[in-house]
Amino acid sequence: MAFQKPSHTFTKIHLKALQTNNFNILFALSFTMFINMLSFGQDIKKKTDSIKPSVENRVTIKTDSVLAPIIDEKVQDSTKTDSIKPKKGLLENKVVYSAVDYTTFNQIKHKLYLYNQAKIDYGDMNISAGSIIVDYTTNTVRARGIIDTTGEYTQKPVFTQGSSVVEPDSIVFNSKSKKALIYNSKTEQGEGTVIASITKKENDSVYFLKNAKYTTAENLEDPDYYIKLRKAKIVPGKKIVTGLANLFIYDVPTPIGLPFAFFPQTETHTSGVILPSFGEQNDRGFFLQNGGYYFAINDHVDLTVLGDYYTNGSYGLRVENTYAKRYKYRGNVAFRYESLITSELGFSDYAKNTLYNLRWSHSQDAKANPNSRFSASVNLGSSNYYSGSLNQVNIANRFNNTLSSSVSYSKTFQGEPQVNVSLTATHSQNTQTETINMTLPTLQGSIGRMYPFAPKTGSKKGIIQNINLQYNLRGENRIETTDSLFFKKEMFDDAQAGFQHSIPLTTNFKLFKYFSMSTSANFNEVWTFKTIDKSFDTTTRETVTETVNGFDSFRTYNFSTSLGTTIYGMFDFEKEGKDPKIQKIRHVMRPAISYNINPAFDKYYDTYEVVSADGETKEDVSFTRFEESIFGTPGQTFSSSMGISLSNNIEAKVRDKDSTATEPKKVVLLNNLNFSTSYNFAGDSLQWSPIRMSGGTQLFDNQLSLNFGATLDPYALDNNNNRIDTFNVDNGGSLFRLTSANMTASWSLSSDKKGKKDSKDDDRNRDENLQGGGRDDDMFGVSQDFSKPIAKKDDEDKDTKSALYRYKIPWSLRLAYAVNYSNSTRQNEISSHSLMFSGDIQLSDKWSIGASSGYDVKNNGFTSTQLRFERDLESWRMNLSWVPFGTYTSWNFFIGIKSSLLQDLKYEKRKSADVQL
Structure with missing residues (x-):
């Protein structure tokens, strides 16, 4: 986890005059004047539709002839009938x-x-x-x-x-x-x-x-x-x-x-100018940020174009599009580009960097087509985009380590059996190592389960009637590249492609009434278009690997079976004449044992001879030509193993505090507590695998979520910290060695026991974090994007207030704790240990403050810290966001009207972080 220590930052830019281009300053001022002149000069386009929508207007007065003289009733009753048609x-x-x-x-x-x-x-x-x-x-x-x-x-x-x-x-x-x-x-x-x-x-x-x-x-x-x-x-x-x-x-x-x-004045979307905010950044001078134009194209599509400009020549561009069609689909596309110049031309620290990011989210309505579905979630671009971006909208995603994308289309062909086909393109990018892994594309196909021996009517019973088989196909084209080669010709040179066919044959049945048993046999065939050949070069004394282009394949099969049951235990604390708080505890155990056989496929392995330097000693090295296959290699070693697992669930029934309740309240003590290990019968040593334990629970009315895990190794270590075929207890130690452990906890607290619903602004910030690959919370801060309209808060029940003070202060606190322990080679250390928190306090009906921060206990440093202050000014809102220390030290002040109609009537002043790329 990245950490930041509180410290003052002094850089070379403070010691030299910032030479700002006069032309750039004049351009920024001219742009500001242009925006202000046109901010109220937007007209509404005439609608081509001849049917005008009815708009509520409280000053429209339309009458007919109500003011005409009242006709006497007698005259009305004495209507004459003649050949002349009466007037209206x-x-x-x-x-x-x-x-x-x-x-x-x-x-x-x-x-x-x-x-x-x-x-x-x-x-x-x-x-x-x-x-x-x-x-x-x-x-x-x-x-x-x-x-x-x-x-x-x-x-x-x-x-x-x-x-x-x-x-x-x-x-x-x-x-x-x-x-x-x-x-x-x-x-x-x-x-x-x-x-x-x-x-x-x-x-x-x-x-x-x-x-x-x-x-x-x-x-x-x-x-x-x-x-x-x-x-x-x-x-x-x-x-x-x-x-x-x-x-x-x-x-x-x-x-x-x-x-x-x-x-x-219109109920529909209207195009218009978006006024920029202004501020100063030490390395890049004065700036205008998030200014541009909103295009209301039609009822289904819009477009927002925003730009940033810095007087040293740096600039940025944001293009965002939202589209939707009721009962069909909805989505949004955003492209962000920044050209950042550090310092001034001629100085030693002058640098120019280009950052970009592309995001696309598309979801299809379930009612559109039940048999086919298209979805997209794309987030790709420069690995240092979020960490180097100067735009406040990216503040909560600066510590993202991974960018990922997925675009998929699936089609279902109804029938007996059912056929499913899907085509997917994926992307995974590590922002630290700048490595990129992609599949362009992944093809998956399957034929639904077929029961050849099932009766035509009635349920399936017995081992024969439950026999079923499937067919699965998976094809991939994998690409591994880096930022510098992304979408260049070189990235496709080392692409790997292949297909995998699998046919599982399974059945299940009851054994001795209380046991469930299932058996399966799986046939697997892999196609590849590249293989390798290895040889030893006696001149350079190195192993030479050559790529062989052409179709090749291998086939494997295995067998497995499992047996399991469910055991219920009840502990009753009720006694005659007594009503204890804890009445019953129920313990549910699900033990299972499995057996797997994987044959050895030696026929797919070859050897090459390695000669020593003296030319006498020879060694045969085994290899398979399928080593670079994307679907693995055929097994060379025969494996016959048994797997053992045990899952637990513990619940309690307690007396309800509500005296009118007729049934006790159910409380979950442990959601799950799992143990698993395996034993390899075919192994000549170290036959037992480490025991893996995992568990989780929720406490305090589901406010505290707790998850933990550990790995226990039964074997001892030698003096070189290598595992040996001796049990740890026989080597003078305990029964098991704790080699690793981890625990994570998240706790949400609030003055409102029922929980407070997130506002529209909170939802918008969370969506911005998730689309950028970040967390589903505000632990790393809140995005400060004021170019969008401010959502009005829903009316809430007002607390009873005293004339002197507010005795109820709403608050909320979110905690996230994580610790990892490592001891695989006797290092006995805490590998990571951190605490993060975020919270909000509403001091009054109008004042609220918030903070997001954390502390890295292992490295003794603060994580990203943000302080937030907000004042509700009836029709206005005032907001101050402040990052007091660290790499991204900055602040942002905003005051503006809540109404989207007058959102450009605002004042915004900020100091951006001095980011060095």
Whole structure:
């Protein structure tokens, strides 16, 4: 495990002036100005679909002829019938109106007065208010509230039409021109709300506002921030266009503003600029990071292009694509490239490095096609990409030792028997040694089990009826290369290919009622396209190995059988008149014994003669031409061995704390405790193999997961620490020698006993770690990628708070402990010993802190350490991430709006780590 000791870092770059290219600085400043000018200059593309989605708009007021004069009922009842077709009536729907105090119609002024809980229903339109006046001469409706006995303005108008709702102080509407004046209204527009003193409705799709406020705050009575719009135009469901607009924080104006602004309003994804963050890095000067553009291609595909730029000439590029189709598939592709320059040209420590990483994840919906499946999980690139990258998104994956990939397609052909075929490409890369192993591709095929002697009806019984056989095929093309040769012509020169055919024949049956016995015989055939030939060169006195191209094959077979049973033991602690806490303990043992025979295939072995320097002594060395076969070699030694294993499971029934429970509670004491060894009858010495023990359990309501293992050797060592054919107990020692042992533990603690659900941000960080080949936790820190929208936290039950202090402080702690012991050659040492932890504490409803760190006990050093501070500012969030010491010393400060609509309204400042490649 890598470790870091706390220390101050001073490098040569601190002692010399950083010569930054003036052109690069001007380019960075110009890019910043360009982004700020266009940040609100994005328009929404016109949709080609003629069917427009219905978008909820609380200021849309649409009426028909509700304001037409009310026709007297007598006139309606005296409808005449003649040959002339009557004209269409002024009212297409029935008008229903009511009021508590009075409903009066003034014949002289042609006005209808409704007072106190007044209400008019006409079709899908509804107006309710304290007072409503309908003027038939001017075709206007005036609705307002009333003042109650306490002097409060109550029963404000509520105008509803379909899904549109408007709640102003008062409203004046003209039914003929379809125009309206709305006073002191609050209107939802997408994720935000517009609060306007005066709103003029021009038609069904255009509104003009004066002295309005736009905010995403939840508290509309006293918003923590808003953007003041002196004059604005709203096209519901499309956009808001304003004149002079600037930011107010708690009614305090700020100089942050624009002479004009544009706010897109749509329920669909919209393309737009992503503002970069800025900072300074000692070796590379000032930088802009994670700035770019988001392309909303369609409902199924999007594209994000982000870039980093450093004033010494370094740069980076990130291209990310997400795609999905419901009930079919979903996935994402990401390519990251960084060209990093260290120091300045002309200095001795000048260096230029290129890093890249390709990730692809694809999953198919199970409902898409039950008979075929395609999946991909790709993570490949430069071995030092994560350790050398300057981007904060990679902070949690800097200590990954392995990159792996797999792309597979499988197809099932239904029938009797069933046929399965799969094609897989795999990749495994060690970031420390920079070695890469690939299979391009792996072909697997199988024919399902066939029971030739099974009855046509009923169940299979007995040794004969249970006889079954299969056919399995596996073909591989293996490539082993390094970073420097990756995807170059040379990497294919030493590729190895081969096929393996296997036909297992098995059966199982009951023996003496309580024992289960199974036997199997396996036939194996290997095809290869390269073999070798060895000879001894007397001149150079070295063994010469030659590669022979051409098809060759070998065949092997073996036989095995096993016998097992299950033994149940019950320890009852219940006694008459007593109710002990531990009532029963159940012990389940599964002993098994197996026997294997592997014949010797000497016919596949040859010899070559080695002559000593004096030319007299000769030695025949055995070899097989299949030594480089990817599916192993035929066995040269006859093996007849017996295997012994014992698995254990221990559970307890305890009295439940809940007095209403009718049954005792089951508690697992040991999930498993396994022992295994073997004895080779054909061996001439060291016939017993070491005993391997493994076990695991979960304690404290499954909060603590504990796993352990050990290897016990019955044989002794000589003075040169070599195993000898003498039992350790006969050599003056114990019955067994402990040659190795290991234990791992992980413990999750929380103030909430039921456990706290991970937030959307936690899920996003975990996915980033897993896709990069990292851990499924935050032990190595949390990715700090603020280029993506901040997920809103779900509402949680609030703890009861005192006026003076918060007596409940939610917290969580995750621990990971690992220790390994080695004593195979009397070294008697702890080979590795480490403790890692991460935790979070919510000091208040708004403040939370977190940390991730660890300690290497063997090497006395800290592992990667990260401190996190977060402040919830209602509509905003503030975050500080700090790596205080070590190779990746850095910090990152961020404050921004939570809403994805205004996510570019942010301030981010960071100091990146001075990574030396």
